[in-house]
Amino acid sequence: MNLHSHILLALAFGLILFHNDITLAVLVGIGAAIPDLDREYVFTKRKIxxxxxxxxxxxxxxxxxxAVTYFNFYLGLGIFLHMALDLLTSPTDRGVELFFPLGRLIKNxxxxxxxxxRKSKGMMWYLEDPVSIINKTADPGLKEIVKMPWIRIYGPFxxxxxxxxxxxxxxxxxxxxxxLNHLVKWWELFLYTVFVKYIFITIGIVLFYFTGELWRRRLQFQNVNNKLKYIIIGVMALGLSLILFQGIELYSPMRPIINFNTLALIILSMLIGLFLAYIHVRLRFKKVTL
Structure with a gap:
């Protein structure tokens, strides 16, 4: 989904969940802006x-x-809301690779x-990614140049x-x-929170995404000189630096929901369960498909 859709939906959820606390709602909105930092805003060949x-x-x-939820619960909530929306998007938009990078350990x-x-001796994913659809409809930097298993989650939109x-x-x-009952006051507090309290993060997000989208949508297809490239890199680096500069102040680790011993038991149980499931599936089907 578009970045502004992510941010506004997260802001709305934040207001509902945290009883009109604008500061917390804005933090959820900021969190919703984080995941798209992995867009193709890099100066490298699109094939790479x-x-x-x-x-x-x-x-x-x-x-x-x-990890971000541990760093700051409200930022993490925004990221989860962002991911939930992107889970609804099509293969053209590339859905969400929910278990990256572990999912890429299995390539067949x-x-x-x-x-x-196809036959393989090791573990396999079940399906191939719909490469023909992706390569006909996706942005240049999102097209698959090698065949890949279907490890992303896609939706219909x-x-x-x-x-x-x-x-x-x-x-x-x-x-x-x-x-509605106090809309003017709400807007005053909202604008203060965004453009005063979190001014560096706001400026950083605007600089990074505006410049990145300018490069992704237009400039990368034009014959731009190195000077302009360095300017764009500098602006994006400045934006990211501002986000990190003020973002560090938001560190507020949440208390663990479960203790270490319980977590260790969960991990051990999953490993044993994986081993038993592997044996079960191998004996029954003579191959292991996830």
Whole structure:
């Protein structure tokens, strides 16, 4: 989904969950802006970026989201809301690679996109990624240059189409109606929080995404000189630095929900369960498909 849809929906959720606490709601909105830092805003050949397929993976996975949640619960909540929306998007938009990078440890798949069965001695994913659809419809930096297993989660909706814009407008309208009794005061507090209290993060987000989108959508297809490239890199680096500069102040580790012993038991149980499941599936089907 579009970045503004992510931010507004997260802001609306924050207001509901935290009883009109604008500061906490804004933090949830900031968190929702974080995952798209893994877009193809890099100065490298598009084929190289496409080879590693980092968008909707590097900062769109459950491990990154949990790490940020530990750093600051409200930022983490925003990331989870962002991921939930992107789970609804199509293969063209690349869905979400929820278990990156662990999912990439297994590279084989059993069934290709045309229904042909492939043989492999090791563990396999079940399906091939729908490469023909992706390479016909995705942005240049998101096309797959090698065949890959279907390890992403896709939905039925397209970025920047009806559902995306419905979420954006609905979230905006909801916020106005939800705060209707004191709307002017709410806007004053909201603008103060965004442009005064979190001014460095706000400027950083605007600089990074505006410049990155300018490069991604236009300049990378033009014959730009090195001087302009360095300016763009500098602006994006400045934006990211401002985000990190003030973001460090938001460190507020949440108390563990479960203790270490329970966590160790969970991990041990999962490892034993994986081993038993592997033996079970291998004996029954003579091959191991996830």
């Amino acid at each position: 970026f496409a080879k590693y397929q980092l968008h909707r993976a590097l900062f769109h996975n459950i491990f990154f989201a949990l 798949y059993e069934l290709d996109y045309h229904g042909n069965i 397209k970025n920047s189409r009806l559902v995306d814009w419905m979420i954006f407008y609905s979230s905006f309208v909801f916020i106005q109606l939800y705060e």
